[in-house]
Amino acid sequence: MRENQNKGVKGEMIGVLDFGSQYTKLIARRIRELGVYSEIFPWDISVEELSKRPMEGIILSGGPASTLDPGAPAPDSKIFEMGIPTLGICYGMQIIAKMLGGRVISGKEREYGRTEIKILANSPIFKGLPERSFVWMSHGDSVSDPPPGFRITAESEKTKIAAMEDENKKIYCLQFHPEVIHTDYGMKILENFITEICKAPRNWNMESFLKRISSEIAEKVKGERVLCALSGGVDSTVAATLVKEIIGDRLIAVFVNNGLLREGEPEEVRSFFEERGFNLIYIDASERFLEKLKGVTDPEEKRRIIGHQFISVFDEVASKQGKVRFLLQGTLYPDVIESGSGGKGAAKIKSHHNVGGLPEKLSFELLEPLRELFKDEVRKLGKLLNIPEKILKRHPFPGPGLAVRILGEITKDRLRILRKADKIVQEEFLQSTWYDKVWQAFAVLLPIRSVGVMGDERSYGYSIAIRVVSSEDGMTADWVKLPYELLEKISNRITREVEGVNRVVYDITSKPPATIEWE
Numbered sequence: 001m002r003e004n005q006n007k008g009v010k011g012e013m014i015g016v017l018d019f020g021s022q023y024t025k026l027i028a029r030r031i032r033e034l035g036v037y038s039e040i041f042p043w044d045i046s047v048e049e050l051s052k053r054p055m056e057g058i059i060l061s062g063g064p065a066s067t068l069d070p071g072a073p074a075p076d077s078k079i080f081e082m083g084i085p086t087l088g089i090c091y092g093m094q095i096i097a098k099m100l101g102g103r104v105i106s107g108k109e110r111e112y113g114r115t116e117i118k119i120l121a122n123s124p125i126f127k128g129l130p131e132r133s134f135v136w137m138s139h140g141d142s143v144s145d146p147p148p149g150f151r152i153t154a155e156s157e158k159t160k161i162a163a164m165e166d167e168n169k170k171i172y173c174l175q176f177h178p179e180v181i182h183t184d185y186g187m188k189i190l191e192n193f194i195t196e197i198c199k200a201p202r203n204w205n206m207e208s209f210l211k212r213i214s215s216e217i218a219e220k221v222k223g224e225r226v227l228c229a230l231s232g233g234v235d236s237t238v239a240a241t242l243v244k245e246i247i248g249d250r251l252i253a254v255f256v257n258n259g260l261l262r263e264g265e266p267e268e269v270r271s272f273f274e275e276r277g278f279n280l281i282y283i284d285a286s287e288r289f290l291e292k293l294k295g296v297t298d299p300e301e302k303r304r305i306i307g308h309q310f311i312s313v314f315d316e317v318a319s320k321q322g323k324v325r326f327l328l329q330g331t332l333y334p335d336v337i338e339s340g341s342g343g344k345g346a347a348k349i350k351s352h353h354n355v356g357g358l359p360e361k362l363s364f365e366l367l368e369p370l371r372e373l374f375k376d377e378v379r380k381l382g383k384l385l386n387i388p389e390k391i392l393k394r395h396p397f398p399g400p401g402l403a404v405r406i407l408g409e410i411t412k413d414r415l416r417i418l419r420k421a422d423k424i425v426q427e428e429f430l431q432s433t434w435y436d437k438v439w440q441a442f443a444v445l446l447p448i449r450s451v452g453v454m455g456d457e458r459s460y461g462y463s464i465a466i467r468v469v470s471s472e473d474g475m476t477a478d479w480v481k482l483p484y485e486l487l488e489k490i491s492n493r494i495t496r497e498v499e500g501v502n503r504v505v506y507d508i509t510s511k512p513p514a515t516i517e518w519e
């Protein structure tokens with residue numbers, strides 16, 4: 001079990017058992033949006049472990065397995081005897097059907113996409129819904145016979161049992177996904193589950209979180225000092241601001257310029273924190289990083305070097321501070337879930353080198369006040385702490401910075417080119433209102449040269465790729481269909497204003513199969 005498993009304000013929560021669906025995190029986020037704390041647990045958690053937590057309801061998520069396969073993941077069967085309202089979604093519904101004596105069959109064809117369902121019975125889960133509405137289906141198997149005691153509450157053209165329930169046992173099942181926006185009344189269904197069925201008090205919000213976490217931090221830190229590494233990103237800014245409000249000068253903030261930041265970034269970050277009265281240590285380590293990166297072209301090697309350099313710079317600063325007990329980190333809930341469940345054969349796609357590598361080497365106690373929160377919750381918290389929108393809405397920027405956006409070797413000249421190109425992208429996005437509509441928009445420098453003509457001269461310059469994606473959490477992403485006018489403007493400006501570039505291309509790949517960053 002993970003530590004720090006806290007509670008809504010009074011401890012109420014909805015537990016989500018994760019059967020591996022890409023939507024599991026979304027379910028927990030939706031429940032929180034509705035004002036009830038929600039946490040994700042591995043599907044095989046025992047009832048003994050689960051009952052240690054004050055659970056108002058349990059949701060079994062969807063998942064990629066088939067209940068018809070031997071060894072299909074199944075929850076502890078005692079879960080159905082806990083007397084806690086349960087909602088099964090997709091695979092969650094099928095495994096409930098199978099375990100409680102119903103029948104699941106394999107479908108001839110997959111039912112995928114928006115589908116109309118018809119509600120057949122008066123059920124609290126469908127309270128306030130019209131008889132017919134559209135939902136998001138994504139399944140091959142389906143339930144052909146409900147378990148004894150269950151009644152069918154909705155159907156679709158292809159699926160005889162689109163929803164079923166046992167009101168006595170308070171078990172509700174949906175073949176479709178209420179958590180995705182393509183289900184018209186999805187939020188209403190989840191709301192019905194938490195209010196009509198679980199009767200969970202809706203007291204999870206950032207005001208109450210702020211109150212609770214502030215007193216927890218004060219109690220934990222007492223008179224001790226806390227060190228933190230700032231990146232200028234949303235998470236470390238919110239974490240540092242939160243802790244600074246509570247312990248003032250006893251927070252020592254370190255900002256390392258690794259030479260891989262965007263144009264103007266070191267100055268902006270510095271002045272922001274200095275204006276807010278932070279006890280800030282600024283270290284310009286650019287030369288040192290660039291020296292170590294000389295001649296390195298392999299992406300993983302770049303990340304490794306940057307990670308190590310960061311640790312060693314930070315280590316040097318820390319050792320000059322005398323005794324500091326805590327290290328503050330802006331770890332978020334998705335990182336906690338991933339490190340908790342990524343073990344089982346999860347492939348390493350990229351090593352994310354943030355301050356994450358620090359504690360192994362340095363002997364700090366960790367302070368991670370945001371580890372219960374999703375990104376959108378961190379932004380809300382930031383707002384309560386009066387952090388300007390401009391910072392809270394910032395696109396994510398990777399720890400290894402521009403190093404993973406310059407393919408091949410990193411040189412000062414390539415950094416100059418990429419900074420200029422990237423600045424143009426940022427400016428055009430901010431100006432055109434597209435900035436807030438996308439997850440990330442940035443430039444990538446391709447080290448290949450191609451022929452162009454400028455005036456009467458032949459040119460032989462680099463290419464810049466523009467990468468713009470929309471995403472919920474960075475795990476999957478779609479490339480964004482930008483208006484041609486915006487692309488044209490960016491392309492014109494880059495080729496005109498950035499010396500050394502004569503070609504601009506647009507990346508039209510989603511994730512998967514590509515990743516968001518190019519390295």
Ligand code: XMP
Nearest residue numbers: 352353354396397398399400474515516517
């Ligand atoms: P990828 O490229 O893996 O990126 O699809 C997913 C999201 O993570 C960001 N990213 C990083 N963030 N340190 C970070 O803090 C890293 O090393 C790193 N690599 C990628 C990326 O910008 C995207 O939002």
